[in-house]
Amino acid sequence: MPCRRYTGLRHAFFLAIGCLCLAAGTAHAGLSYRLTSPQASPGGSIELEGLLTNDTGTALSSPVARELTGQWVDAQGRVTPAHFQLRTSPDAIDLPANTFTRMAWSGRVPAGAHGLLTLRLDGAADTLLALQVDAGSLPGPGTRIAANAEAGMIAAGTASAPPSATALAAAPATAAPSAPASGLSPFDTFRNAISSYEPIYFAVGNRDGADARFQVSFKYRLFSPADPARPGFMDNWYFGYTQTALWDLHSDSIPFVDTTYNPSLFWARDSIWSSGDKRWSLGLNSGFEHKSNGKDDEDSRSLNDLYVQPEVNYRFDGGSTLSFQPRFKYYVWTDHDMGYRDALGYVDWKLRWAQDDGLILSGLYRQGASGRNATQLEAAWPLKRTFLHMNGHLYVQYFRGYGETLLGYDQKYDPQVRIGIALVP
Known part of the structure; x- marks a missing residue:
């Protein structure tokens, strides 16, 4: 048995290393620019658009420059000062994780x-x-401006800029075709629409033998807003998917105890109201979700619910946010005889406190019938603030009560502490 346990822990170690490698992927916030028109007349107005992306995994607060300066350079090398004034508002933004927004300056x-x-x-x-001045239009997407290359007039965007007809990448002859006229390639469109949802983690414990619990989760925005800073009602619809598994690491074949598959369709917005001083804000997440474990016969578990999850946030001066997120559930198309309601209850009480670039604490309490309840506590600390200097978070999870797995929803689990890594805490 010690050998089997060692084997299970070894498998968990290598999987954790894989998660560490994923966590080490580059996350960044970047601002790229493009001119909104490929041509203009001498002395005419022109608009400069900025695309700010936040791929850091945390919210980004950033001022927006009221004025941009630079130089216009013609084919003969003559330089003329360039000035652009901010046309859009506000002049400071709070950008949620894994989202982007646009701003514009006029000149x-x-x-x-x-x-x-x-x-x-x-x-x-x-x-x-x-910019082509008084000379027709620029060549279409995918065409290099080779005739002016010697004059240094090839347009180039930043490394993170989406290619467009007005911001063409200076590239060798083997360059890939440019993006469609919309300014975003199909991959960029997909990347901008997909983001994290519930926490993503891998954690190992050793209660009655080694085991691991891990979760992956994402959401996909169904409609791309014309202005991400001011999305319409339909722009806030998402498809979500979360998968949670409990893995037995000490038995002979190292089997998965149970896996919960959790697709959902929901409407969500981080802030539908905020106070004048931006300390208080209200958000909402509401929709339909399905949970099942994909098994047959006696081991099959499946339930559906409609839910409403309001979110109350308070912003502290020190750079942290406290969030209260109760989820109210109403079971539909679910076998009443299975007793999910009694074991899993009708409300998930959630509380979360997160520093901007530091400690994150969260808790969940669920109350069922006849004294059935569950408590889950989580703590995460960014690994880039340790000697490892990498992305991801050191992660600790405590669970006690009912519903750790869908298969054992009506079984009480003794207290368990697991330690691992969270890509998204």
Whole structure:
């Protein structure tokens, strides 16, 4: 038996290493620019658009420059100062994790300009944007401006910028085709629509033999908003998917005890109201979810519910947020004789406190009938603030009570502490 336990722990170790490798992937926040029109007339107005993406996994608070400066450079190398004033509002943004937003500045083309101009922005040395002045239109997507390459007039975007007709990447002859006229490639459209949902973690414990519990989760935005900073009602519909598994690491074949598959369709918005000082905000998540364990006959478990989850947030001066997120459930198309309601209850009480780049604490309490309840506590600390200097979080989870697995929803589990890594805490 000691050998079997060692084997199970060894498998868990290698899987944890795999999660660490995933966690080490690059996460960033980046601002890219493009001119909204490929051509303009001398002395005419022109608009500069900025795309701010937040792939860091945490909320991003950032000021927006009221003024951008740079230089217009023509084919003869003549330089003219460029000035752009912020046209959109606000001049500061709070951007949720794994989302993006656009902003715009307005400026003017030099009065005596003609032909192809290059715009160089101060503070963005790797950004070059092309504008055709009074000479028809720029070549279509996928066409290089080879004739002006020697004059240094090839337009280039930032490394994270989506390719477009007005911000073409300076590339060798083997460059890939540019994106559609919308400005986003199919992959960029997919990447911008998918984001994390519930926590993603892998944790190992050793109660009555080694075991592991892990979860993956994501949500997919069904409609892309024309203005991400001001989404409409339909822009807040999502498809969600969460999968949670309990893994026996000490038995002979190291089997999975049970896996819960949890697809959902829901409407969600982080903030539908906020106070004038931005300390208080209200959000909402409401929809339909299905849970099943994919097994047959006596081991089959399946339930459905409609839920409403309001979210009350309070922002502290020190850079942390306290969130209260009770989820109220109403079971539909579910076998009443199975007794899910008695074991899993009608409300999941959730509380979360998160520092911007530090400790995250969360708790869940669920009360069923006849004294059946469950408590889950979680703590996470960013690994980039340890000697490892990597993405992801050191993760600790405590669970006690009913419903750790769907198969054993009516069984009481003794207290268990597991330690591992969370890609999304």
